[in-house]
Amino acid sequence: MSEIESSAGGRSPAEQIAALSGPFRGSKQTTLGGLIADGILTKNPVFVLALSLCPAVAVTNSVKTSLAMGLSVTFVMSFSNLFTSLFRRVINSKVRMPVYILIIAVLVTLTELFMSAFLPALYQQLGVYLKLVVVFAIILARAEVFASKNKAWPSFVDGFGMGAGFTVAMLVIGIPREVIGAGTFWGYPVFGAHYQPILMVILAPGGFITIGLLIALFKAISAAREKSASAARRSIAVGGTAEVSHG
Amino acid sequence: MAEYLLVFMSAVLVNNFVLTRFLGLCIFFGVSTSFEASLGMGVAVTAVMVVASLFGWLIYFFVLTPLDLTFFTTICFVLIVASTVQMVDIVTKRFAPKLYSMWGIYLMLIATNCVVLSVPLINVENEFNLARSLVHAVGAGVGFWLALLLMASIREKLTHSEVPDAFKGLGIAFVTAGLLSLAFLGFSGMIAL
Numbered sequence: 001m002s003e004i005e006s007s008a009g010g011r012s013p014a015e016q017i018a019a020l021s022g023p024f025r026g027s028k029q030t031t032l033g034g035l036i037a038d039g040i041l042t043k044n045p046v047f048v049l050a051l052s053l054c055p056a057v058a059v060t061n062s063v064k065t066s067l068a069m070g071l072s073v074t075f076v077m078s079f080s081n082l083f084t085s086l087f088r089r090v091i092n093s094k095v096r097m098p099v100y101i102l103i104i105a106v107l108v109t110l111t112e113l114f115m116s117a118f119l120p121a122l123y124q125q126l127g128v129y130l131k132l133v134v135v136f137a138i139i140l141a142r143a144e145v146f147a148s149k150n151k152a153w154p155s156f157v158d159g160f161g162m163g164a165g166f167t168v169a170m171l172v173i174g175i176p177r178e179v180i181g182a183g184t185f186w187g188y189p190v191f192g193a194h195y196q197p198i199l200m201v202i203l204a205p206g207g208f209i210t211i212g213l214l215i216a217l218f219k220a221i222s223a224a225r226e227k228s229a230s231a232a233r234r235s236i237a238v239g240g241t242a243e244v245s246h247g
Numbered sequence: 248m249a250e251y252l253l254v255f256m257s258a259v260l261v262n263n264f265v266l267t268r269f270l271g272l273c274i275f276f277g278v279s280t281s282f283e284a285s286l287g288m289g290v291a292v293t294a295v296m297v298v299a300s301l302f303g304w305l306i307y308f309f310v311l312t313p314l315d316l317t318f319f320t321t322i323c324f325v326l327i328v329a330s331t332v333q334m335v336d337i338v339t340k341r342f343a344p345k346l347y348s349m350w351g352i353y354l355m356l357i358a359t360n361c362v363v364l365s366v367p368l369i370n371v372e373n374e375f376n377l378a379r380s381l382v383h384a385v386g387a388g389v390g391f392w393l394a395l396l397l398m399a400s401i402r403e404k405l406t407h408s409e410v411p412d413a414f415k416g417l418g419i420a421f422v423t424a425g426l427l428s429l430a431f432l433g434f435s436g437m438i439a440l
Contacts, residue, residue, distance in 0.1 A: 057272070058270075098326075102322065105321055105322040106322065108321055109319070109321050109322060113318060128365055128369055128372065131320075131321045131368055132364060132365055132368075134321055134364070135359045135360060137359075140359070200429070203432065204267045204268075204428045204431075205425045205426070205428040206425070207269065208422070208425030209421070209426075212414070212417075212422035212423075212424075213422070215418040216414045217413070219414075219415075223412065223413065
């Protein structure tokens with residue numbers, strides 16, 4: 001039974017994680033502030049890792065839903081990391097994947113119940129996508145790569161940082177989509193009555209194209225940075241050898 | 248009969264799971280670099296979706312609803328999908344080894360995947376009957392497959408074109424998907440359900 005379970009829920013995430021753990025391995029950030037900065041900037045889950053893209057795009061057609069999705073994911077990720085870390089000595093490593101998935105599923109169900117009780121309109125808008133937070137690869141990846149090897153508090157903070165990064169990314173996609181596609185921000189008109197909104201941007205094609213453009217933008221920025229960094233390094237190296245030859 | 252045909256066509260074209268609902272993007276962008284892998288993946292996803300929809304439907308209407316436990320739907324369905332994948336894996340390995348060699352490796356990749364999980368969820372949320380659920384699942388699978396094949400064909404061409412550096416890889420893939428999605432938008436309004 002345990003073998004069946006572990007391979008049923010296990011191999012796929014394990015494979016995904018094997019592919020994913022590369023970027024995490026070099027992490028030397030140990031301070032809590034560093035962990036949060038890691039999540040938001042250097043390892044931002046959506047843009048840098050190009051993960052959890054699936055349901056993320058669908059709800060970015062307005063700022064409100066983007067923020068709601070981001071906050072839900074932050075909640076789920078923080079607490080799934082916390083509980084994974086607390087139970088890390090009790091969980092049999094053979095069935096760890098199904099256990100992580102169950103922890104995440106319980107937290108997602110809590111989020112769902114909370115939203116349907118207190119924010120029913122938003123719950124309707126998020127629809128099936130809120131439930132699909134269960135299968136976000138990034139949440140499982142953090143549980144496996146970070147929380148299962150670290151103490152409770154750092155794990156919680158790591159989950160929070162990753163969630164915050166996800167929220168920022170959702171807003172980076174969501175704000176231009178709502179502003180251009182509906183001419184509003186948080187439901188309030190931005191451009192005045194004469195603006196003719198480009199409806200396509202809040203529809204599905206707009207989501208794909210916006211993300212494509214953003215990915216290209218981030219790539220161009222990081223390429224430009226790398227170029228200047230390597231140029232600086234080269235100049236230092238040249239300066240160094242020059243000094244040596246002088247000496 | 249006509250109703251089921253409409254459900255099918257709507258799931259394939261109008262509400263295409265990849266291009267209008269953004270589901271299964273991880274597989275979509277991951278696998279569509281190769282045409283053959285896309286073929287295998289499409290078949291595997293369709294098979295798992297249909298079986299998972301069947302079990303999901305049965306459990307939702309015969310276990311969860313009578314016991315008033317519908318808030319367990321998400322948890323249950325995750326487990327159903329994971330065990331369905333395992334089951335399909337065992338059955339095809341035993342009875343259809345040729346088929347298994349073709350798409351076996353893709354099965355495990357979809358154990359926790361949003362597109363496979365979403366179909367049973369959407370079925371019970373809209374309270375489709377069993378036949379309609381299954382037709383919807385087949386339609387979703389075929390739609391996924393169609394999108395995957397279209398994308399794979401385009402990406403094969405893309406490897407020979409000069410793409411600006413910043414757009415190489417995922418960037419151009421997303422813009423391409425956007426254009427495909429725009430084309431599929433043309434189907435909306437064709438079928439009113």
